[in-house]
Amino acid sequence: MIKTDFILDAKGMACPMPIVKTRKIMKEMEPGKVLEVQATDKGSTADLKAWAEGSGHYYLGTTEEAGVLTHYVRKSSEDEQVEKKHPHIVSNEQLKAILEENREVLVLDVRESAEYAFNHIPGAKSLPLGNLESELGNLDKETEIYVVCRTGSRSDVASRKLAEAGFIKVKNVIPGMSEWNGPTEKVV
């Protein structure tokens, strides 16, 4: 089960309605939130993907069960353009090299769980940014933590929060999953 913020039931609707409805709901959603679209129109997968790419939103993936397609899209968020502020960063390539050493490190994926579900670094822990503060107590302050998101901006916010809370070995991964070419896995 992938956690989402909103669900649109577009089952039985013919093109163009699944996209028309998706667009309407996305307009009202807050940036960064994830919408689940349930549809039976087979063309909706390609159209939703193309629409999301054209409009700056993120198409995360689709699952299919018993003829029902479930699409996941995340609304783009403006804060992804802000300057990176956490001083300690590593590149995707550096992280890849570190993981190959098999050292004891934690990769913390702060994207929404639907994003994590379709594509994440093997062994990464999923902790969406919105849940970070309430989960801080469950993390070890001495662990080497590599924080990753899609483009490096949510992970920047998360890295600063961790640093403020006394975590000392926190590094933000730049740019993150959008350009990650190392191994990945999914849980759908």
Add this chain to the structure above:
Amino acid sequence: MTVQPMTASTIAKKVVNQDPFFILDVRNEDAFADWKIEGKNIQYLNIPYFDLLDGVEEILEQLPTDQDIVVVCAKEGSSIMVGEMIAEEGRAVHYLRGGMKAWSEHLEPVKIGDLKDVGELYQFVRIGKGCLSYMIVSNGEAAIVDATRMTDVFIDFAKTLDVKITHILDTHLHADHISGGRKIAEAVNGTYWLPPKDASEVTFAYESLEEGRTITIGDTTIAIQPLYSPGHTIGSTSFIVDDTYLLSGDILFIDSIGRPDLAGLAEDWVGDLRESLYKRYKELSGELIVLPAHFMIIEELNSDGSVSGKLGTLFAENHGLNIESEVEFREMVTGNLPPQPNAYQQIRETNMGKLTPDEETQREMEIGPNRCAIR
């Protein structure tokens, strides 16, 4: 002003007549790039419907005022929506009724010619997908070759000619479209013929198409002589009809030749393909009129919308028949293969009787262009 429907049949006639018209295709860009309505004098604009939800003002300037405008989408819903928006701006506009789905399924019958004594030969042009089927009529009876799954078209056509369909033949086990042969045979209580080498896995009874077994239509007037011509598939069989026509299946097209890989044995069958084209066909009369099971590009259509060519002309002009070196031929046929047709494995299994998908699924399986040839 309201948006008006335009049928696939009307558009097919425009394509054949080479009439200029304008298509606003509102499917997504990948779908448009993969497959669209082709025609010599068509102008296109591809803007996905989801980019037009805020209005069509920005594209109005790009729409001509002196040509028919047809909005096209996959099934028609989006084209009606966009068409209405354009009509509200005061512009005359049509949408393709049934969308690309209807375009893919439309068959246009064209008479190829009269037979020597009594009878006619018709070609059914599936213009949206490049498939060609045939009906041979003589003395109150008819045979159908390479029928598509739109079986009503053939059955109704036979009714209007007042002839009884007695034999249904497939030149080979098709991989790009679902055959209607078995369904027609069941509906009219006719005999379904398949080449045995293509039919080793089929789940139903059929008559074996073998060289030397002549099929007669109507009082022995017309002879259909099977000619074993492997290459596209191992069983591929051509037919010589009335000593005049060569129904070449997917072995030889007008401007291209068949591909040998759709059953997974390109390397093995390329030799057969060469033998069929360069030896067996070479021995036939150059006067035979070649009637293939496909066309690849709209330029292969004659001015009446039919697809045919003299065997002698093809030997002179078809690039695939003019490669002297066997090595070069092998290289072209196996090294230069276009993408395989959509769902071709499931289509083969459906034609074997192993799968029985519902109509909607059959439609989805066939979506997209035909890709049986190599140029």
